Amino acid sequence: MPVGSDRNVEGAAQPPPLGAGAAADRIAATGAAAPILSVNNIEVVYDHVILVLKGVSLTVPKGKIVALLGANGAGKSTTLKAISNLLSAERGEVTKGSIIFDGEEVHARSPNELVRRGCIQVMEGRHCFAHLSVEENLLTGAFTRGGAGAAIRRDLDLVYSYFPRLKERRSATAGYISGGEQQMCAIGRALMSRPKMILLDEPSMGLAPQLVEEIFKIVGDLNAKEGVSFLLAEQNTRMALKRATAMCWKAAAWCSTAMPRPWARTRT
Ligand code: ATP
Numbered sequence: 001m002p003v004g005s006d007r008n009v010e011g012a013a014q015p016p017p018l019g020a021g022a023a024a025d026r027i028a029a030t031g032a033a034a035p036i037l038s039v040n041n042i043e044v045v046y047d048h049v050i051l052v053l054k055g056v057s058l059t060v061p062k063g064k065i066v067a068l069l070g071a072n073g074a075g076k077s078t079t080l081k082a083i084s085n086l087l088s089a090e091r092g093e094v095t096k097g098s099i100i101f102d103g104e105e106v107h108a109r110s111p112n113e114l115v116r117r118g119c120i121q122v123m124e125g126r127h128c129f130a131h132l133s134v135e136e137n138l139l140t141g142a143f144t145r146g147g148a149g150a151a152i153r154r155d156l157d158l159v160y161s162y163f164p165r166l167k168e169r170r171s172a173t174a175g176y177i178s179g180g181e182q183q184m185c186a187i188g189r190a191l192m193s194r195p196k197m198i199l200l201d202e203p204s205m206g207l208a209p210q211l212v213e214e215i216f217k218i219v220g221d222l223n224a225k226e227g228v229s230f231l232l233a234e235q236n237t238r239m240a241l242k243r244a245t246a247m248c249w250k251a252a253a254w255c256s257t258a259m260p261r262p263w264a265r266t267r268t
Pocket of ligand 1: 076
């Protein structure tokens with residue numbers, strides 16, 4: 001089906017378009033204190049035997065940014081993949097606990113269903129489609145949603161308004177743009193699905209400090225202006241805490257390799 005054509009996604013509630021209302025309106029309508037995500041005491045096992053997470057709990061209030069901090073191998077990516085249901089691709093599974101996104105237990109939901117419901121992950125390492133142009137990459141982000149081509153075009157313009165660099169590079173092949181531009185492309189592509197929440201895995205990885213600053217500023221703007229909630233897994237504690245706005249509680253975690261515990265740091 002051509003990108004940008006009309007599509008009806010069966011059973012999927014269509015979220016409001018990005019930029020259609022101020023973040024404050026959206027948050028006020030839903031109640032600022034209500035969590036968009038709660039992870040309750042989950043356990044994750046890889047290959048049926050490797051226990052990687054145990055007793056991890058955290059909450060992301062609607063319209064907030066929560067930073068999930070931890071060292072290499074602490075289990076941040078695993079926590080995000082557990083939420084977005086991507087673990088099965090790596091022979092991992094959530095064996096205990098529950099994950100509630102937007103009022104609904106999501107354990108049985110496929111990753112694409114979750115995207116339709118507004119929860120999308122931007123994986124560590126950017127993962128753009130290397131042979132597609134920047135704009136084609138962005139358009140793939142609209143694949144799971146319905147809506148007319150005109151609406152998709154509007155959202156594309158909105159993405160370009162947040163990432164003017166992507167507009168300049170719209171025809172460039174994604175495999176040949178810089179790491180920072182690829183990270184922007186990956187976040188922009190996620191935005192094209194009209195998310196309520198983005199699980200953002202180490203956006204600072206391998207980028208120059210100036211670019212990291214630029215990307216985190218855009219994340220802050222998306223949160224403030226579009227009301228997108230973020231769960232932000234980072235090793236760059238200073239930068240993550242600069243942008244984290246949500247108040248949540250510590251995420252107790254345990255790794256089989258006795259790595260440091262990741263924790264959710266929050267701030268009002
Ligand atoms: P990083 O910052 O390096 O990505 P992280 O905090 O995101 O680290 P994870 O990638 O979640 O950590 O890894 C947590 C633990 O789970 C590590 O000990 C890792 O070796 C292990 N692990 C991750 N993926 C798998 C897998 N597919 N099979 C087995 N073990 C895994």
